Amino acid sequence: MKKYTIYQIDAFTVRPFKGNPAAVCILPDEKGDEWMQAVAQEMNLSETAFLLPKGNDYQLRWFTPTTEVKLCGHATIASAHVLFENGLYDFEETINFHTASGVIAATTNNGTIELNMPLIKSEDVDVPADAVEATGLKPIAAAYSETRQLILVLGSAEEVRSFEPDMKKIAALPYVDLMITAEADDEKFDFISRFFSPHTGIPEDPVTGMAHCVLGPFWQRRLGKSQFCAYQASKRGGKVWVKVADDRCFIGGKAVTVLKAELLRQD
Secondary structure, three states, X not given: OOOOEEEEEEEOOOOOOOOEEEEEEEOOOOOOHHHHHHHHHHHOOOOEEEEEEEOXXXXXXXXXXXXXXXXXXXXXXXXXXXXXXXXOOOOOOOEEXXXXXXXXXXXXXXXXXXXXXXXXXXXXXXXXXXXXXXHOOOOOEEEEEOOOEEEEEOOOHHHHHHOOOOHHHHHOOOOOEEEEEEEOOOOOOOEEEEEEEHHHOEEEEOOOHHHHHHHHHHHHHHHOOOEEEEEEOOOOOEEEEEEEEOOEEEEEXXXXXXXXXXXXXXX
């Protein structure tokens, strides 16, 4: 029987049980979509990443408990962490992940993993009345991304932290994801955010790398700078480094291994 080892990694943190947990499974050979979806449902984390060797690189796919997604940052940080930590790559090497969103390169710098990810553009829009009604918030601005995510800008960081979502109402909104964000009130950070995606089986994601591919260029327009230290203010919380460059967004974070397990049944 072939072995299927699964790791659980907390990404965007150096402390266990903080940041965003992701499962990472290195496949010895190809498995079907139904099997991967079943494993992701069994792991019941926001994302389970599946790695398949592809020459000197890896094919990478991401599954929530309910669906496959085209882009995920924290599970990619977790995947790179597993490969670097287990000596499959030297720390000075680059890992190329072949994904549904193109090739994502991962490198390390003093223990921080940096991903070269697609930049996701957004346009400013009027604050949607349905979002105000569903959230009870009073946004000062809004934007809509090319990948159907709604950004609501709040007047203070405390409004972001204290927001209590009604997931049924958020799930009824016609947006793939909802992000709320504000300028930070802590000098260590530039902006803070929270991320909700009940449509993909993730009510609130603890720390979302993909969201910062949207928020990075969004805050670049508002603040006139290209490098940020951001904080995602979920209960677990996590720090994300963001650098905007042309049509790419560089996302950086640390990670820690929490557990290693082996699937005993693969049927």
